[in-house]
Amino acid sequence: MREAYKKAVDLLIESAREVFEMMVMRQLQNGTPIEGDALRPRSNVVGTVSFAGSESGVVVFYSTTEAAKEIAGAMLGMPAAEVNGEMPDAIGEITNMIAGALRTKMTDSGHSWAISIPTVTIGSDFYTKYVSNVQRILCPFRMDEQEICVELIMMKN
Amino acid sequence: MKFLVVDDSSTMRRILINTLNKLGYQDVVEASNGREGIDRLAVNQVDVIITDWNMPEMTGIEFIRNVRAAEKTTKVPVLMVTTNAAKDDIVEALRAGVTNYVVKPFTPDTMKEKIEAVLAG
Numbered sequence: 001m002r003e004a005y006k007k008a009v010d011l012l013i014e015s016a017r018e019v020f021e022m023m024v025m026r027q028l029q030n031g032t033p034i035e036g037d038a039l040r041p042r043s044n045v046v047g048t049v050s051f052a053g054s055e056s057g058v059v060v061f062y063s064t065t066e067a068a069k070e071i072a073g074a075m076l077g078m079p080a081a082e083v084n085g086e087m088p089d090a091i092g093e094i095t096n097m098i099a100g101a102l103r104t105k106m107t108d109s110g111h112s113w114a115i116s117i118p119t120v121t122i123g124s125d126f127y128t129k130y131v132s133n134v135q136r137i138l139c140p141f142r143m144d145e146q147e148i149c150v151e152l153i154m155m156k157n
Numbered sequence: 158m159k160f161l162v163v164d165d166s167s168t169m170r171r172i173l174i175n176t177l178n179k180l181g182y183q184d185v186v187e188a189s190n191g192r193e194g195i196d197r198l199a200v201n202q203v204d205v206i207i208t209d210w211n212m213p214e215m216t217g218i219e220f221i222r223n224v225r226a227a228e229k230t231t232k233v234p235v236l237m238v239t240t241n242a243a244k245d246d247i248v249e250a251l252r253a254g255v256t257n258y259v260v261k262p263f264t265p266d267t268m269k270e271k272i273e274a275v276l277a278g
Binding site: 022086100103 | 166167168169171172175211239240241242243260261262263264
C-alpha cells in the first residue's frame, strides 16, 4: 500500500506539470510536498475527482479565484479579466485531466482505477473533511506569481 | 467542411472549436452529450465528429455505436478526445468504431495533427 501511495504521489506531480504545460501553457515550479493533515491552503476554488479500484481516494486541486481565472483564460484563449462563468467548468476539466493522467500512469504500472466526474466548490467559508483512515499529501506549485496545490488522499487498506 | 463537437465540458468544447477555427474550419456545431449529438446529426450533414468519452445521458462509446449503426453517418470519421488512455480503453473505442484517438491533455499541435490525419482518411 505504501509503495502504491509513493508511486501515486510522484505520478501526480508529473501529471499536474504535464496538464499545465499542455493545456494552460504554463510551467509549474514544484514546491515541497506536505504530508499529513496540515492546514489546507487558502483557496476559494477546489476541484475534486474520486478514484476507486486497486486503491481508493481523491485527487484535489486548490487555487485562489484569481489563479483559477488565469487558468481558465489561458485554456480558453481569453484575458483572465474577462473570465467569469467559464471558470468552474475550466477548473473541473483541469482536475479531471490531472486525475485522468494519474489514472493512466497508475494503470500502466499495474494498478486498476476508475475515476469519477469532477466536482468544483467555490466560496470563502468552507472546509472539507475526509474519513480518518487515509494518507494524504499536499503538493504545492508556483504558477508564475500564483500558488496552486494538488493533493492526493488515499485510503489506507 | 462541417464538424460536430460533443463534450459535456463547455471549456473543452471551446478549446476544440478554437483549434478548429485556427485551422480554418468555422462551421462547427456543438452538443453536450451523446444524446444531443444524435439530435444534431439528425438535422446537420456533418463531415467529422469529435467526441469525448465520459458524458451524462449517453457516453461517447454509446454515441459512436449509434453513429456507426445509422446509414447517414456510418462512414463519418470520428475522433475521440478523452482522458481514458489505458490500452483496454483504446481497444474498446476502436471496436466501437472510432477513427482516431487523442488523449487529454494534448498540445495544440497534436490536436492539429490528429484532425488532419482524420481528414486525410
